[in-house]
Amino acid sequence: MTTRTYLSSGVLEQLDRAQEELDRHLLVTPGGSCRACGHEEPCQGRLAAMQTFARYGQLPRRTPGSAGRTLLGRA
Numbered sequence: 001m002t003t004r005t006y007l008s009s010g011v012l013e014q015l016d017r018a019q020e021e022l023d024r025h026l027l028v029t030p031g032g033s034c035r036a037c038g039h040e041e042p043c044q045g046r047l048a049a050m051q052t053f054a055r056y057g058q059l060p061r062r063t064p065g066s067a068g069r070t071l072l073g074r075a
């Protein structure tokens with residue numbers, strides 16, 4: 001269950017943006033580079049998004065079918 005009612009709308013906006021960033025930066029080439037920014041994973045974009053979630057004690061949504069490995073590690 002996800003309870004976000006105690007988060008302000010500004011925070012929710014940040015989390016939404018972080019989720020979009022994360023989704024983009026989760027796609028990895030066969031060579032292990034981020035498809036969005038081309039950096040070796042885990043790239044800065046992904047880490048920054050994860051930090052945003054961590055800051056508010058939230059977890060990103062799972063993205064079923066996204067390619068490659070994921071650092072989220074929650075089965």
Ligand SMILES: [Zn+2]
Pocket residue numbers: 024025034035036037038039043044045046
């Ligand atoms: Zn990236």
